[in-house]
Amino acid sequence: MDRLFELGSEFWVAALETLYMVSLTLLFGGLAGLAIGLALYTTRAGSLLANRAVFNILNVIINFFRPIPFIIFIAAVQPLSRLVIGTGIGNNALIFALSLAASFAIGRIVEQNLLTVSPGVIEAAKAMGAGPFRILRTVVIPEALGPLILGYTFVMVAIVDMTAVAGFIGGGGLGNFALVYGYRQFEPVVTWAAVLLIVVFVQGVQFFGNWLARKVLRR
C-alpha cells in the first residue's frame, strides 16, 4: 500500500497516458475503420457501388492483417512507423500501430452493422431519386447508428486492452505501470490498483456507449 502512495504521481501520469493513447487511436483508427467499412459495404455485390475487384482486394488486405498478433504487429510496422511519424518507439508509435490494427477490425464491425440496414429502405431512397453517396450519408449511416455506437464501444474496450503492451516499445500507460511497478517488483497492490482503474475506465466507456445507443435508438 505504501509503495502505491509513493508512486502516486506516476500512477496518474500512466492513467493519463492510457487515456491519451485510447482517444487518439479511437480517433484515427475509428475514422480509417469507418472509411474501410463503408468501402466494404458499398462495393459488396448488389450494394450501392458494387465492385467485385475493390471488394476482393479490401477483403484480402483485411484478412491478411487481422490475424497478426498485436505484439508482433507492433514490431512489424516499426519501420513504417518511423517513416510516417518519425519514431518507432513510445506512446505515439503505439498509437500508430494500434490505429492501423484497429482500423481493420473497425472496418469489419462497421461493415457488419451497416449490413443490418434493411435493403427495402435503401430501395425506397433510390426510388426517390437519391444517389449512392447521399443514401450512404443520409440513410445507411443514420439507420445503423445505434449498432454502430455499440460496435465502437466494443472496439474501445478492446483498444484499452491493447494499450497494455505499450511498454514493449517504450510506451507508458496503466498496463506498463502494472507490469513495471507491480508485477516486476512483487507489489500486487500496485498491480491491482492499475487493474481497478482500467476496470472503472472500461465500465465508464461501456456505460456511456450503452446510454448513447439507447438515446439514438429511442428505447
Added chain:
Amino acid sequence: MALVALRNVTKTYPAPEKDAEPIVAVDDVTLDIEAGDVYGIIGYSGAGKSTLVRLVNALEPATSGSIVVDGTEITATPERQLRGIRLRIGMIFQQFNLFNSKSVWKNVAYPLTVAGRPKAEIAVRVDELLDFVGLTDKARSYPDQLSGGQKQRVGIARALATSPQLLLADEATSALDPETTQEVLALLKRVNREFGITMIVITHEMDVIQSIATKVAVMDGGRVVENGDVFEVFSNPQNTASQRFVSTVVKGIPSPAELAVLRERHEGRLVTISFRDGDASQAAVFVELAAAGLEFELVFGGINDIQGRAFGHLTLAIRGADAAIDAALAQIAARVDVTEVA
C-alpha cells in the same frame, strides 16, 4: 401516347448456379398505361409483377425491350438522369420502408430534400401532405410508434411529396389487416381522384383490384396472360389464371363439389345464367321463365358491382316439363349466357 408504354419487355436474371437455366422474371410484356389509369397488376408470388414495376422506375434495368415513361425511353437513360425521372415517380411498399431513424415529418421531407427544394417550401409541403393523409398530430413521432395503417399513410405522403405523375404501389396493402386495407385503398382512390395521379398497383389480392383498379393485367410465369378493362376481365375472364383470381371474389359458376351438394338438395335442372351489364335485366329473364309456366328457385350465385356496373352468375333449379324448359332456355339464351350445369 400512353404515360407508361412497355414494348416486349423482358427481364432475365443470371442462373443462380452453374448448369441452371437463367431466370426469366418478366417475359415479353407489352402494356400501355394511360394517364389517369389505376392499373392493377395481379399474379401469384413469383409471377414477375414486382420485377415489372421496378423496371418502370429503373430500379432494375430491363434485359431487352422498350420502356417509355412520359416520353422518355428509360432503358437508354444513364443512371444520373434516371434520378431526375424517379422524382416524378412515387413508390410505396409492402413493408412501408420508412426511415426508422427519422421522424414522420423528416420521412416525408426526405424526397423534397433530394429534389433540392428550398427549406421554406419543404415545410409548407410536408404539413400539407401530413394533413392530406390525416397524420398532422404524428409529425414528431417515429415510425416504430405507428400502426401499420399509419405507416403506410406516411409512405403515401412521402411518395406524393414531389407531386409525381405516377405512383407505383408494390403490394401496398398486403401487410395490413382487412379494415386497414380498405382505409389505405380509400386513400389511394382519393389520390387518384384529387390529384389525377396515375397508379400501377401490384397485388395478389383480387379485391384490391376490385375496389380501386380501372384496368387490370393478369401475370403468370412472367407473362401478361390477360389484360383490359377491370369489368371485362372480371365478368368474362378468358385465361385460367384470370379465372382463378376472379373466382376468389366473384361467386360464379358452382364448382363440381358445390354442384354435387346442390344436386342433392334441389330437384329439377340446374342452369347458370350469366348477366352482364347491358344484357337483359334479371326481371325480364324471370318473367319469361314464369310465363312458360316453370317453377324455379335461386340456389347459387351472386351479383357483383365493379365501378358501378353490375354483373353476376345465378344458378337456378328449374322444374317443369323438359320440352317447356328447353323452349324457355332457348328464348332467354338470346338475351343472356345460359349454361346447363348438370
